Amino acid sequence: MRKIRVKELDRDSFDVYGSYQYMINPGTEKIGEEPIEFFRDMVQLNLGSVSSASISVCRVQKRPFVINMVEYHDGSSEGILPLDGDIIIHVAPATPPDKIPLDRFEAFRVPAGTFVALRAGVWHHAPYALGSDAVNVLIVLPERAYALDCAALKIPEKEQIEIET
Numbered sequence: 001m002r003k004i005r006v007k008e009l010d011r012d013s014f015d016v017y018g019s020y021q022y023m024i025n026p027g028t029e030k031i032g033e034e035p036i037e038f039f040r041d042m043v044q045l046n047l048g049s050v051s052s053a054s055i056s057v058c059r060v061q062k063r064p065f066v067i068n069m070v071e072y073h074d075g076s077s078e079g080i081l082p083l084d085g086d087i088i089i090h091v092a093p094a095t096p097p098d099k100i101p102l103d104r105f106e107a108f109r110v111p112a113g114t115f116v117a118l119r120a121g122v123w124h125h126a127p128y129a130l131g132s133d134a135v136n137v138l139i140v141l142p143e144r145a146y147a148l149d150c151a152a153l154k155i156p157e158k159e160q161i162e163i164e165t
Helices: none
Strands: 002-008 018-022 053-061 069-072 078-082 086-091 106-110 114-118 128-130 134-142 151-154 161-164
Touching: 053 128, 078 086, 086 134, 086 161, 128 134
Parallel strands: 002 106, 002 161
Antiparallel strands: 018 114, 053 134, 069 151, 078 114, 078 134, 086 106, 086 128
16 A cells, blocks of 8 residues: 655645635734734635535544545535644645546645635545544535535545555
């Protein structure tokens, strides 16, 4: 089984997959002063041609760090925000759908409170709980994207990838 190591998020290595921003006390451009500060336009999420976003929660429990399933969304980005613990996400660049780019997967640690916006077409799947028995992860997608714009594929056992922490 091929192995990949978890990386820390940094702008240069993550740019091909999307963007991210730590959302708690961010220290970015803001409007207003204490007691009300509005940190504006921190991350952009392309919802494609739909007019509404849907906010969901994916509760991930501890499981082996093995990439055995992948998915992508052609028509929109996906937002991921771990609420109460750190997670690991696995990603590979968008490619034509006929071949999963198994040799291009990378894994990143996403600290709690960090919003990740994946680009449309980026290969990914449910995150992994890191250091907690379970983590609640806020997911932002166009309404019903999981049913209307989601190609999910199982990776054959001999081609699965282990994530090393």
